[in-house]
Structure formats: C-alpha cells, structure tokens
Amino acid sequence: MFKSVQKNLKHYDVIREDRDVRYDVDSKQLNLRNGEFIVDKSHGIENTKGNRRQKGTLIVTNLRIIWLSHVSSKINLRK
Template identity: 45%
Template structure:
C-alpha cells in the first residue's frame, strides 16, 4: 500500500499490458477515481490526484478473483473486480469498480 511513487515505475522486464482510467478503489478509497494498470508482474491502482496513494498487488499474492456487473437503476452500469490476496500472514481484499466499456475484457484477462 502507498509505495514510493518511484516504485510504481515499471521494473526491468516488466511490461504494461493494459491501462484503465476512472477506476474506483471501492473498498479503500471510496469515491476516489484512479488508474488501474495491469503489467505482466502486478496490478497497480494509482489515485489520480496524488500518486502517493496507490496499491501494488503482485500476481503471486493473489488467491482469488471475481468479476461481476452491477446494474443499479440509480447509477451507470459498472464492472467490479474483486481480488483476494495474501501477503505473509495478512489477508487483503481489493474491490475495483469501472464503467469503461473495455473493463469486462480487461478484467477477464486477469481471471
């Protein structure tokens, strides 16, 4: 969580696979939009207003992923990606929501 912004840069042999804008970290930073970056090594979420607020989840720590679509009449349809991860003895859950049309296909790449 909130790694140094320098560590957000791609590492040696790390490549960006896909980028989604206007993605909400629904569990940790509710109503705050950011950018979801998928690389060949990890998933990163960067808060738009402050790059110091971010998440970086390595694929090795991910235990489970689920994708669902919300169709509430009061809000725009959104695709939701839920990630369950484990690091050392800690267990973490991340929920990302996005209304971008590309989100379902991007999320399926992960699942």
C-alpha cells in the same frame, strides 16, 4: 504461449516483494522494471480500500497490478 508464461514466472520469482499487496508505496517502487511491460491500462477505476469515490488508473503489467489515484500521487496500491 507456454514459453511466455515460463519467462514471466522466472521474472516473478526474482521480485518477491511484489507477492504482497502494498498500499501507498513510494512512487519509485511503481516504475516498470527490466522485462516488465504494460498489458492493459484502464482509467476511472474506483478505489475500494476506503477512499470511496476516489478514481484512479489501473495498470496491469506482465508482473504486477498497480492502481494510481488521480487525486494524490501518494495514494496507490500494488500487487
């Protein structure tokens, strides 16, 4: 497991732009990157940013957390 964590930290250092929370980013920035894989995906997760009652999908990868709106592809969040 320790080797897996080290490998993921190496990828994390490469993608500095993902250290900040970003709202409503271009959908191209939401595509999985080389070495990135989905760890978990949950549907029906509510957005607490201000668009109340708006449900979406929460995707957890080995590098990022992404929330995608079910209503509009322009509303999203990535960390």
